[in-house]
Amino acid sequence: MPVIRLESSADPRVADYVALSDAALRQRTDPVRGLYIAESSKVLRRALAAGHVPRSFFLAEKWLDGLADVLDAHPDVPAFVGSPGVLEEITGFHLHRGALAAMNRPEPRDPAALLAGARRVAILEDIVDHTNLGAIFRSAAGLGFDAVLVTPRSADPLYRRSIRVSMGTVFQVPWARLDAWPEGLGLLRGHGFVVAAMELTEDAVPIDVLAAENPPRLALVLGTEGAGVSPAALAGADRTVLVPMRPGVDSLNVAAASAVAFWELRAR
Template sequence: MAQVIEVNDPADPRLDDFRDLSTADRRPDRPGGRGLVIAEGVVVVRRLLASAYPVRALLGVRRRVEELQGELAGRDVPAYVASAEVMAEAVGFHLNRGILATADRAPAPSPEHLAENARTLAVLEGVGDHENLGALFRNAAALGVDGVLLAPGCSDPLYRRSVRVSMGHVLSVPFAEVEPWPDGLKWLRDSGFRVLALTPAAGAVPLSEAVRADERVAVLLGSEGPGLTEEAIAAADAAVRIPMSREVDSLNVATAAAVAFYALAERGTGGTARQG
């Protein structure tokens, strides 16, 4: 198993990857930080260990570290064991899940490489809420979406909260940035994708009527408040909507994405491209 190292001093410099995670301007996963990926809890850490992201270190109470003994076997990764009190002082808050891990980022694929063997893609415009982004990636993993393209204005999927809410699935669904925007959608269409813009607009076609069998589809989803821009909708092949009742005009973006992903999965067997 990985080298298990007892740590009793919260100021130990070996814990610097995990320090002050409640202080936004010091966090290593935020802009200006070191670009680290931070996983919380046994389930998410286990998915990090199985991913393509190079793991740097673990920090946890002994019981949680021992739960990962199988995954850590043969790994050259330090596993720092500390009391809950030492962890809380180093991290900046009490961690109910009992374990953290950090990793360096893996090289991101190009949009072209991501789309090459994909059948279903999600394209996000202005999705800035970390929890919605994490939930959306979890839905994508569950419902056969092959990858996610991020337009300008989206949050970083590898922020700590997004990784946690996704239950670590953001580490297995490949993603890439697409620019310029929305002109960058043209190459998707040229590559054989039908781009469907999801909008609550009354003039949009019901999603069930727009989905066709045996076609490559990119579903376009907008920000939590204003939704997709008019420019993005105009660059799509069709505007589609989820029919609703009781005067509800829209859904949370992660919920809407799940409905759309399920409808696309129902058109046939999808989900070919996965990363780590």
């Protein structure tokens, strides 16, 4: 395995790992450069198991033995090894979850092709918090939703924090980014989906009411953390649903609400 020991944080060969702590910068540059960063040994193993292709590995000396099988399986992929201080100078944060890997970003999926075989789909409208995004993907994977669509202004599901919070399930759940929103509602209707928006409105019904109807194909819109589902999306939805709450509490965090809704609205 080609282990390359780093002596300086200025080594140009590790450009993929520079300034990982700058989320805004990485969200702009990583998709353009065709890469994403898998953080932690567990996550990078799940990325490899999903068929994603590594560009390089990046780790401290103490993690070499634990990843020997991975490095041996990719003899042409360089493994950059350095002291904790050098690695932190490069990335901008202390590495304590094992190895990182720079991965080639897979080709974007076609939303129409993704919908063809799905019964339950989550639509993430302008969700920008990477922790929420990752948690929603984990719930979708565990609770039976077949696919996720993200709107143009939503955060990147392949940003390293989103991947880490999802525990790598972002590699399991098929997802695609819509080109336009709320125009994308037409695509869902064309594939026979009932579109339900999760929002506190006067005409919203409890999710168990919709669950009892068990629509053959259902798309659930989850809105941004602050403003919720947009007025345009609400106007275009077929139904509005809510999680019934005790008095004095209006709503749950969007990630928590998604888990409740995915369980209740799963296909039966």
